[in-house]
Amino acid sequence: MLRGLFLLHGNNMIGFDYGTSNCAVGVMADNQPELIKLSENSHYLPSTLYAPSREVIVNWLYQQLPPEKQQSFKKLRMMPLQKGQSVARELALDGISTELAFGQSALVAYLAEPDEGYYIKSPKSFLGASGLMPMQINLFEDIVAAMMSNIKTITEEKLNREVTQTVIGRPINFQGLKGEDSNQQAINVLTNAAKRVGFTDIEFQYEPVAAGFEFESTLDKETKVLVVDIGGGTTDCSMLLMGPEFSALTDRKDHLLGHSGVRIGGNDFDIQLALKGLMPSFGLDSSLKTNKPVPSYSYWQAMAINNINDQTEFYSQSNRRYLEQLKRDAKQPELIERLLRLQAEKLSYRIVNGAEQGKIALTDVESTPINLHDISPQLSVNISRELMAQASHQELRTIAQIMQQAIDEAQCQPDVIFVTGGTAKSPVINQFLAQQMPNIPVVIGDHFGSVTAGLTRWANRIYR
Numbered sequence: 152m153l154r155g156l157f158l159l160h161g162n163n164m165i166g167f168d169y170g171t172s173n174c175a176v177g178v179m180a181d182n183q184p185e186l187i188k189l190s191e192n193s194h195y196l197p198s199t200l201y202a203p204s205r206e207v208i209v210n211w212l213y214q215q216l217p218p219e220k221q222q223s224f225k226k227l228r229m230m231p232l233q234k235g236q237s238v239a240r241e242l243a244l245d246g247i248s249t250e251l252a253f254g255q256s257a258l259v260a261y262l263a264e265p266d267e268g269y270y271i272k273s274p275k276s277f278l279g280a281s282g283l284m285p286m287q288i289n290l291f292e293d294i295v296a297a298m299m300s301n302i303k304t305i306t307e308e309k310l311n312r313e314v315t316q317t318v319i320g321r322p323i324n325f326q327g328l329k330g331e332d333s334n335q336q337a338i339n340v341l342t343n344a345a346k347r348v349g350f351t352d353i354e355f356q357y358e359p360v361a362a363g364f365e366f367e368s369t370l371d372k373e374t375k376v377l378v379v380d381i382g383g384g385t386t387d388c389s390m391l392l393m394g395p396e397f398s399a400l401t402d403r404k405d406h407l408l409g410h411s412g413v414r415i416g417g418n419d420f421d422i423q424l425a426l427k428g429l430m431p432s433f434g435l436d437s438s439l440k441t442n443k444p445v446p447s448y449s450y451w452q453a454m455a456i457n458n459i460n461d462q463t464e465f466y467s468q469s470n471r472r473y474l475e476q477l478k479r480d481a482k483q484p485e486l487i488e489r490l491l492r493l494q495a496e497k498l499s500y501r502i503v504n505g506a507e508q509g510k511i512a513l514t515d516v517e518s519t520p521i522n523l524h525d526i527s528p529q530l531s532v533n534i535s536r537e538l539m540a541q542a543s544h545q546e547l548r549t550i551a552q553i554m555q556q557a558i559d560e561a562q563c564q565p566d567v568i569f570v571t572g573g574t575a576k577s578p579v580i581n582q583f584l585a586q587q588m589p590n591i592p593v594v595i596g597d598h599f600g601s602v603t604a605g606l607t608r609w610a611n612r613i614y615r
Contacts, residue, residue: 164316164614165306166606171275171383172417172573174198176306177607184607186600187309189302190254195599198273200294201257203242205269207249209293210235215300217349253301266496273418276384276457278340279325279333296344303348316352318610320361320602322385323412359389361605362571366596367393377565379554381572387412388553390561401612409560411553415546417574422454425506427542428534434486445481456499466494489527509534514576540579547583554587568593571601
């Protein structure tokens with residue numbers, strides 16, 4: 152139960168963490184940020200969407216829009232809407248629902264029939280991608296808008312009032328190769344989607360800065376804080392000057408002493424763990440009949456769920472023919488047969504999700520099995536913290552580098568390191584971070600809630 156929520160008559164603002172792995176929403180209650188339950192059992196909704204067909208997403212979104220926005224949207228999406236309506240009629244004739252599923256429900260729908268429908272995880276990872284065509288950008292905008300519409304509806308039902316003002320979190324750099332152009336592309340997609348579903352006032356705040364605001368509420372003196380936010384798709388570091396005397400200010404530019412960011416996050420740790428721990432059971436590191444190693448490129452493509460081009464190529468018919476030839480050339484064709492099944496049934500997300508669940512389990516245990524019986528009878532793979540450290544060695548080194556970059560830009564040493572983000576729960580990562588600057592205290596924040604709470608505080612500051 153949200154304390155004092157209905158004492159805030161007329162308050163229509165939220166902090167919105169549209170995250171790579173999870174989404175969360177916060178409101179102010181009794182002068183403290185509180186997260187809203189977005190599902191029956193959790194304040195966090197996984198950033199996933201499932202549709203019976205990709206084409207019906209635009210139709211579902213059109214039906215959710217307020218009447219005054221439907222006409223302008225129809226003009227923008229005339230052709231996709233017509234195609235979507237045709238596909239929806241065909242689905243209805245087959246007795247298939249055209250409703251979308253979000254969060255855990257989306258994952259359940261995908262795992263039930265991986266080779267049917269359209270499933271996307273972490274669309275935020277793609278928003279800054281280079282080389283996207285206008286039709287692809289429109290699709291991502293519709294996907295984001297559909298997810299935002301679902302979350303906005305849940306939020307308004309919980310609060311019993313409309314919400315129109317929001318502060319949305321953003322990484323220092325989105326995943327893209329064109330620097331600021333990629334960032335602007337992603338911001339445009341998020342802004343257009345938020346406006347489309349009914350937000351009238353939209354601001355953005357850096358995610359590590361938002362996490363720092365939440366940590367600032369605990370300080371009793373001026374402190375230089377290095378915030379390390381390890382999210383699902385990016386890791387961001389910000390050196391911030393913080394303290395109780397600054398907390399009421401609405402302009403904090405002078406207190407952001409340095410920042411850096413990189414396109415490495417929880418998804419990348421999952422992918423690397425899947426490659427190192429699971430893909431050998433599909434033929435990676437095995438040999439051809441010529442005693443040469445089996446080429447590894449297809450395995451990288453298979454696990455690259457955050458790369459549109461790699462996934463498109465992996466699931467192409469030409470790659471199917473290549474893998475069939477690879478099976479004939481392999482010393483252990485039964486392993487390549489598993490890779491062929493992965494390709495035929497579109498199981499990339501299934502494998503990476505298995506690695507993600509294993510990573511989560513390693514938070515509490517030194518080693519854990521990953522069950523892959525649905526892919527091959529009796530197939531189970533043990534993974535360990537040691538294996539995870541080996542698999543993520545390069546990613547961890549890069550995080551250490553951007554920590555130092557933020558410090559170098561700030562030209563001062565931090566008094567404390569504040570670590571947040573779901574991926575930071577891992578003991579492997581915690582131990583690594585503590586080793587980087589052994590003489591500086593490390594504070595572990597709310598792994599999931601710090602950013603949302605900070606965004607909510609900032610929304611309350613700028614909109615009141």
